[in-house]
Amino acid sequence: MMRVALPLAGALTPLVMAFALTPALAEDDTEMIVGGKPAPEAKYPYQVRLCSSLEDDKGFCGGSLIAPQWVLTAGHCMYSGRESPKRAIEPSEVVIGYGSNDREETTKVEVAEIFVQPKYAACEGDTDCADNAKADVALLKLTAPVADAKTVTLADPDTEKTLLVPGTEIVVTGWGAMWDPYDKDVSKLLAAFGPAGALEEKVNFPRKLAEVEVDWVNNASCAAAFNAAGGRIADTEICAMRQGTRKDSCQGDSGGPAVVPAKDGSGFVQVGVVSWGRGCGGALPGVYSRVAAFSGWIHDTMAQGDRPPPAPDDAAPADQGSPAVDGPPDSAPDATEDTPN
Ligand code: ARG
Numbered sequence: 001m002m003r004v005a006l007p008l009a010g011a012l013t014p015l016v017m018a019f020a021l022t023p024a025l026a027e028d029d030t031e032m033i034v035g036g037k038p039a040p041e042a043k044y045p046y047q048v049r050l051c052s053s054l055e056d057d058k059g060f061c062g063g064s065l066i067a068p069q070w071v072l073t074a075g076h077c078m079y080s081g082r083e084s085p086k087r088a089i090e091p092s093e094v095v096i097g098y099g100s101n102d103r104e105e106t107t108k109v110e111v112a113e114i115f116v117q118p119k120y121a122a123c124e125g126d127t128d129c130a131d132n133a134k135a136d137v138a139l140l141k142l143t144a145p146v147a148d149a150k151t152v153t154l155a156d157p158d159t160e161k162t163l164l165v166p167g168t169e170i171v172v173t174g175w176g177a178m179w180d181p182y183d184k185d186v187s188k189l190l191a192a193f194g195p196a197g198a199l200e201e202k203v204n205f206p207r208k209l210a211e212v213e214v215d216w217v218n219n220a221s222c223a224a225a226f227n228a229a230g231g232r233i234a235d236t237e238i239c240a241m242r243q244g245t246r247k248d249s250c251q252g253d254s255g256g257p258a259v260v261p262a263k264d265g266s267g268f269v270q271v272g273v274v275s276w277g278r279g280c281g282g283a284l285p286g287v288y289s290r291v292a293a294f295s296g297w298i299h300d301t302m303a304q305g306d307r308p309p310p311a312p313d314d315a316a317p318a319d320q321g322s323p324a325v326d327g328p329p330d331s332a333p334d335a336t337e338d339t340p341n
Contacts, residue, residue, distance in 0.1 A: 034281035035247035036212030044173045045150035049097040057104040062174045062256025064152050068145035073255030075120035075136045101209040113141040115301045134234040136275040136289045141305045155271045160292035163260050168216040170240045176253030177204045180280040212247045214240040217285045236293040238272050239285035246281030249274045258288045
């Protein structure tokens with residue numbers, strides 16, 4: 001244990017100091033995401049929180065408004081439980097909150113349909129599948145369009161080439177944990193600071209949206225770093241970290257947007273979706289689903305989802321033209337990944 005305790009004590013010093021120096025702790029959290037800062041109000045108006053009901057203002061994942069009635073998020077946010085295969089959640093279990101940096105002040109809209117990227121969905125139901133994080137995206141069709149929706153532009157393969165160049169800074173936003181919530185040593189330390197769970201709750205679920213700036217890491221370097229640590233990076237993913245800092249996304253940020261400023265100065269272009277990492281803020285980059293790798297699927301799925309349902313007596317078989325797209329809107333979720341638990 002000593003081997004772990006010494007470096008960890010060093011790593012924890014900023015956290016301990018942050019809390020020691022902030023006795024009030026209340027609404028003025030200054031460290032969010034990991035190593036980030038509170039986002040200016042309305043700077044990321046496309047950011048949404050995924051909540052599990054109209055009453056839930058804590059939420060479980062992030063997302064982005066990409067059209068007035070569509071949210072992009074992570075595939076893994078659409079499954080619950082830690083066992084494999086996990087249970088696919090139903091549209092009635094997702095509500096999005098938008099319009100405020102304070103997740104308790106967001107406006108709620110219910111979700112009508114969930115489209116998990118088919119490669120991700122197929123893999124989620126297959127315990128032997130090694131690739132399950134490599135298509136970690138999903139689309140949510142809302143029950144009604146958001147009025148005056150402020151959407152984010154998505155990168156496609158062409159624009160991505162000009163956006164992701166050496167030195168590119170990527171901004172990630174979310175209401176996720178300020179420290180790896182699975183790090184038991186941190187949990188123990190936090191518990192020592194006050195009544196059961198109070199501080200831990202604040203660290204794991206900050207109320208205000210946070211932003212963090214990290215640097216794009218090209219796939220070759222990222223893959224080399226992860227290979228050496230027994231991980232794998234696909235070309236449907238991108239990586240980002242800021243060397244020498246703990247800046248990173250973390251648990252609860254998943255599904256949220258990783259963006260770069262648009263070349264024409266008009267807001268942001270989304271290049272990634274928060275997907276996974278090895279802990280948070282450690283030596284390895286954070287991993288994001290590569291938005292540009294899913295342009296076709298996103299486009300086709302939205303086109304299909306926006307098509308009016310066929311008239312009742314117009315019983316022709318549903319168009320199965322695009323194999324990359326989920327079943328028609330009125331079909332049941334794929335039985336293979338819908339395991340109750
Ligand atoms: N899987 C996490 C989530 O569900 C996101 C983890 C991101 N990790 C990282 N080190 N960047 O919220």
